[in-house]
Amino acid sequence: MKINVTLLFLLVSFGLKVRAQETLPIYFDYLSDNVFLIHPAAAGVGECAKIRLTARQQWAGVRNAPELQTLSFHSKIRPDSKAAYGVVLFNDKNGFHSQKALQGTYAYHLFLGNENQFNQLSFGLSMSVVQNQVDQTTFFNDPTVSQVIESNLYVNADFGMAYHYGGFSSYLTIKNILLSARGQLNQEFESLNLRNYILGAGYFFGDEDKIQFEPSFMFQYKDQTGEKLVDLNMKVYKTLKNSKAQLWGGVSYRKGFDGSVFGDSNYVSPFVGVNYKRYMFGYTFTKQSGDIVFGNGNFHQLSFGMNVLCAKRRGSACPNINGRLF
Numbered sequence: 001m002k003i004n005v006t007l008l009f010l011l012v013s014f015g016l017k018v019r020a021q022e023t024l025p026i027y028f029d030y031l032s033d034n035v036f037l038i039h040p041a042a043a044g045v046g047e048c049a050k051i052r053l054t055a056r057q058q059w060a061g062v063r064n065a066p067e068l069q070t071l072s073f074h075s076k077i078r079p080d081s082k083a084a085y086g087v088v089l090f091n092d093k094n095g096f097h098s099q100k101a102l103q104g105t106y107a108y109h110l111f112l113g114n115e116n117q118f119n120q121l122s123f124g125l126s127m128s129v130v131q132n133q134v135d136q137t138t139f140f141n142d143p144t145v146s147q148v149i150e151s152n153l154y155v156n157a158d159f160g161m162a163y164h165y166g167g168f169s170s171y172l173t174i175k176n177i178l179l180s181a182r183g184q185l186n187q188e189f190e191s192l193n194l195r196n197y198i199l200g201a202g203y204f205f206g207d208e209d210k211i212q213f214e215p216s217f218m219f220q221y222k223d224q225t226g227e228k229l230v231d232l233n234m235k236v237y238k239t240l241k242n243s244k245a246q247l248w249g250g251v252s253y254r255k256g257f258d259g260s261v262f263g264d265s266n267y268v269s270p271f272v273g274v275n276y277k278r279y280m281f282g283y284t285f286t287k288q289s290g291d292i293v294f295g296n297g298n299f300h301q302l303s304f305g306m307n308v309l310c311a312k313r314r315g316s317a318c319p320n321i322n323g324r325l326f
Contacts, residue, residue: 023099023101023175023176023179024070024090024101024103026038026198027068027286027299028269028301029054029056030200031235031250031252031269032052032054032280032305033050033052033282033305034052034305035320036072036074036086036088037052037054037070037088038171038198038200038218039124039160039162040086040105040107040124040125040126040158040160040173041107041122041124041160041161041171042074042160042162042320043075043084043085043086043106043107043124044074044076044077044084044086044107044109045084045107045120045122045164045320045321046317046321046322047310047312047321047322048307048308048309048311049074049075049076050075050306050307051072051306052070052073052303052305053069053070053071053303054069054301054303055067055069055302056299056300056301057299057301058299066094067092067093068091068092068093069090070088070089070090071088071090072086072088072089073086074086074087076109080311082108082110082111083106083107083108083109084106084108084109085104085105085106086104086105087102087103087104088102097132097133098132099130099133100131100133101129101131102129103127104126104127104128105124105125105127106124106125107122107123108124109121113165118166119164119166120162120163120165121162121163122161122162122163122164123159124158124159124160125158127155128156128157128158129155129156130154130155130156131152131154132152132153132154154179155178156176157176157177157179158173158174159173159177160172160173160174160198161173164317164321166317166318167203167204167205167318168201168202168203168318169201169203169204169216169318170202171199171201172198172199174196174198175198176194176195176196177195193223193224194222194223194224195222195223196220196222197220197223198219199219200216200217200231201216201217202214202217202233202318203215203318204317204318204319211236211237212236212237212238212239213234213235213236213237214233214234214236214237214250214318216233217230217232219231226258227257228258229255230255230257231252231254232252232253232255233250233253234251235248235249235250236248236249236250244276245274245276246274246275246276247272247273247274248272248274249271249272249273250270250271252268252269253269254266254269265288267286267287268287268289269284269285269286269287269299270285271283271284278306278307278308279306280303280305280306280307281303281305282302282303282304283300283302283303284299284300284301285300285301
């Protein structure tokens with residue numbers, strides 16, 4: 001069922017205010033070699049430090065539609081170090097509601113393999129501070145609505161584990177484990193139960209001279225609402241001979257179950273991209289369907305990345321470990 005988005009913006013801004021407190025939204029960024037945005041254990045997991053920039057626009061053609069920008073960096077402390085760190089800056093705007101945040105991550109990697117086979121167990125912890133804001137100065141002229149800007153400060157923590165073995169990758173992350181809020185007048189932090197449990201895994205295989213494949217899945221369970229989300233993904237790679245370039249693309253299907261305020265939802269997201277030497281560029285298009293569809297339900301996302309400070313390659317592994325084409 002399609003509905004008029006303009007008439008529901010107040011509902012979205014207020015009705016989803018608690019959901020927006022879950023800090024960084026989880027979209028399909030991770031499929032553009034940006035796993036670190038979701039999983040803290042991915043900080044410094046590969047052979048290169050990674051800079052990633054994303055820009056996402058939802059409900060194309062709708063005024064004041066949700067949008068998100070992220071800038072992230074993660075790296076080992078030294079090329080031969082087991083310890084790693086990461087930083088994420090993001091700006092998330094949803095109608096009259098917006099949030100800006102700074103997130104810092106520490107990760108530790110135990111290398112269990114040898115020079116021919118990548119075998120690594122990883123742990124990561126993220127801490128973040130979020131400025132949450134509702135701008136009522138742009139509301140309709142209604143005397144019952146205060147024409148002010150309400151602002152809250154949030155602190156949050158995520159914890160995760162990861163295991164990589166050759167082309168196999170897996171992640172388990174608990175998000176919002178210490179999420180709490182403080183209002184303008186009340187200086188005490190109040191705990192919020194918005195924990196999100198995320199399990200993901202994938203396997204990379206194929207002939208480098210032909211086409212390589214990476215099927216994967218991600219499962220989310222939101223503790224407060226009982227909502228479940230499943231992503232089923234297929235990604236393919238084609239390395240161009242003697243060009244230091246690699247083309248990649250694929251499709252993701254996300255299905256929502258139980259507890260969603262918008263009923264059961266479905267998202268189909270084709271994506272394409274190219275890696276050239278140290279650089280990455282990707283585009284993702286998302287089509288929404290289900291019980292309720294906002295506008296035409298289309299989302300657009302651009303991703304840009306650069307790999308720096310690359311170390312010596314340690315055995316064969318999945319693409320988010322082996323990040324070089326030179």
